[in-house]
Amino acid sequence: MLEFFNTMDPYLKILWFISIPVSFIFIIQTVLTFVGMDSSDGASADFDGDMDGGDMPFQLFSLRNLINFFLGFSWGGIAFYGHIQNKILLTGIALLIGIGMLMLFFFIIRQIMKLSQDGTMNIQTAVGETASVYLTIPGNNKGKGKINIKIQETLREIDAMTDGETLPTGTMVKVVEVINGTMFKVEKI
Numbered sequence: 001m002l003e004f005f006n007t008m009d010p011y012l013k014i015l016w017f018i019s020i021p022v023s024f025i026f027i028i029q030t031v032l033t034f035v036g037m038d039s040s041d042g043a044s045a046d047f048d049g050d051m052d053g054g055d056m057p058f059q060l061f062s063l064r065n066l067i068n069f070f071l072g073f074s075w076g077g078i079a080f081y082g083h084i085q086n087k088i089l090l091t092g093i094a095l096l097i098g099i100g101m102l103m104l105f106f107f108i109i110r111q112i113m114k115l116s117q118d119g120t121m122n123i124q125t126a127v128g129e130t131a132s133v134y135l136t137i138p139g140n141n142k143g144k145g146k147i148n149i150k151i152q153e154t155l156r157e158i159d160a161m162t163d164g165e166t167l168p169t170g171t172m173v174k175v176v177e178v179i180n181g182t183m184f185k186v187e188k189i
Contacts, residue, residue, distance in 0.1 A: 008153030019074035139166040159183040
């Protein structure tokens with residue numbers, strides 16, 4: 001095996017010297033990803049490469065992205081080595097394959113990030129929505145009661161007050177204002 005490697009063309013040797021450690025690191029990263037130990041890729045740049053100006057910047061220069069690029073570059077070069085004799089053309093194709101691997105990684109991560117959900121309740125989204133009184137709400141702001149309201153697809157029980165008449169249990173109301181970020185002002189529908 002070692003004799004075979006020593007007789008190999010220097011260009012092909014370089015590709016193998018890149019592909020073997022990069023593949024090993026890639027396998028380790030993949031295993032760590034599946035067992036949940038990939039909270040950081042261990043290296044960061046001083047700047048971010050933002051793919052599209054959205055609210056989620058992708059870090060363009062990281063160890064994981066470097067590994068993905070060199071994985072595509074080295075294995076692409078090895079795969080086409082026997083078919084393309086021109087080393088410059090072969091290097092160009094290997095670079096394109098490396099960039100393609102990087103873009104594929106960005107695409108996959110973007111699709112995965114679309115699946116994420118922010119569980120933070122934004123109480124302001126309830127203004128204008130209808131609800132039902134759960135515990136009687138005293139009239140003329142003389143106390144508070146509770147309403148059942150669906151906020152961001154989840155049924156919530158929230159404190160409420162009203163300027164109008166007393167609202168008994170079961171009354172349908174409309175949220176008109178958020179008070180102190182934790183209570184609603186409601187009016188009868």
